[in-house]
Amino acid sequence: MNPSVKRNDKGLLPTLPVSLIFHLAIYGLFAWFHFFPSAPVTEAPVYYVDVVNLPVASPQQGSPSAAGTAPSPPPAVKPPAPEMKLPAKESGQKPAGKPAKAATTPTRTAEESSKEFEDRLARLQQSSDARHEAAAMDAIRKKAAVRGKGQAGIPGGTGHESGSDYASYIRSRLVDAFKTTIAYQDKTPRMTVILTIDKNGRVLKRRTESSTGDRLFEDAVNRAIVKAEREFRPPPNGGSFEYGFIFTAQGVGKQ
């Protein structure tokens, strides 16, 4: 239409890269100042009671109590001595010269034998009860003696092994700490961490065995471990302890 006026109009070509750079700069600013929501709101801490008793391990894996410090078994209760009272010989006690009463002797003899029988029966029953009681006490003594030697539970267990209960204890500490640090973006985040705890209760090594790749969640898990580590007690066996823990959005589980 107008050949005399020549314009150098390239349309949006020069401004599109400018706009892209502008958007990247805005995004960079937002990311730099953490304007994007990254962590969910922290929940109020939930307090609960641990059902784990330390340093007692599970009965199946032995008791940490040493043989020398084992509580002494209760003293054997001696069965009460059976009272071997013989029935009183009434005939000997009675005065000899009383013929009037001698006539009634057959009936009295029958009554006496009946009473004697009942007494004997009672004695036998008492004796049987005492034997049962003695046998039961003997069994308790034997059991206590065996436990004191550390031979109950796993074969060869000395009672000092750190068993599942120490793992439960560590897990409970991790659960507490994880409640305050939990944050994630995936729908179902999951991370398995192998913790190695030294004899002082410090985390010697932590190894991520598997993870769904949610970096926010991984960060929350690491912070939970650091936080929980302050409350770890030394393992009961006096050595190091290694165990795997599974962290999910729902909480912490043992591997």
Place this chain on the structure above:
Amino acid sequence: MAFFAGTGLVVKLVLFILLYFSVVSWAIIFYKLLQVYKANNESNRFMDFFWKTKKFESINSQLDRYANSPLTVLFSEGYSELKKLMEQGETSHAPESGVSTDLGGIDNIARALRRATTSEITRLEKYLTFLATTGSTAPFIGLFGTVWGIMTAFKGIGETGSASLAVVAPGIAEALIATAIGLVAAIPAVMGYNHFQNKIKVLIGEMDNFSTEFLNIVQRTFAKK
């Protein structure tokens, strides 16, 4: 980036569309800022030059210096139409050379100026419809992403069986980001659209005034009775 990576497919698509709208809108805004600035600046300079210079021919030879002004196109169109009429008058061996008002010579120039004005308005308003579309649809697209995200979040909550804030909050936050970005794309687009409409209205007024002035000069100088 991790925050956006955690969103669902539909929400990601919505965010991508909104990002496209935003990038193009800002590109248009930058383009229009330059275009309107140059048009205003060069129009003012051209008008100074126009009133200072007496000869149309010398003005016509300097038009490229004010190429971004819409008035130069009007002048060029009007002048070429005037030249055609003048040449037509010379070839028809009329006793007096000049533009006849009786045969519609002035009307021809007026029509040429109107046509040039229309084409310049079209040029100036180019891409503005995209800003209007962004301003009106981006919030709704964002809202769609939010609704979808909340639906997905509630579905996830139903599956996990946990309704704690730690489970609910990330899904809701992900969903709301779509509405936020929709508004971020729409607000500058609407503001830019209104701003450029006003500026173009001023330029249209200047073009109308220039057309009238041009016709007056032609009628005063070249028209024959």
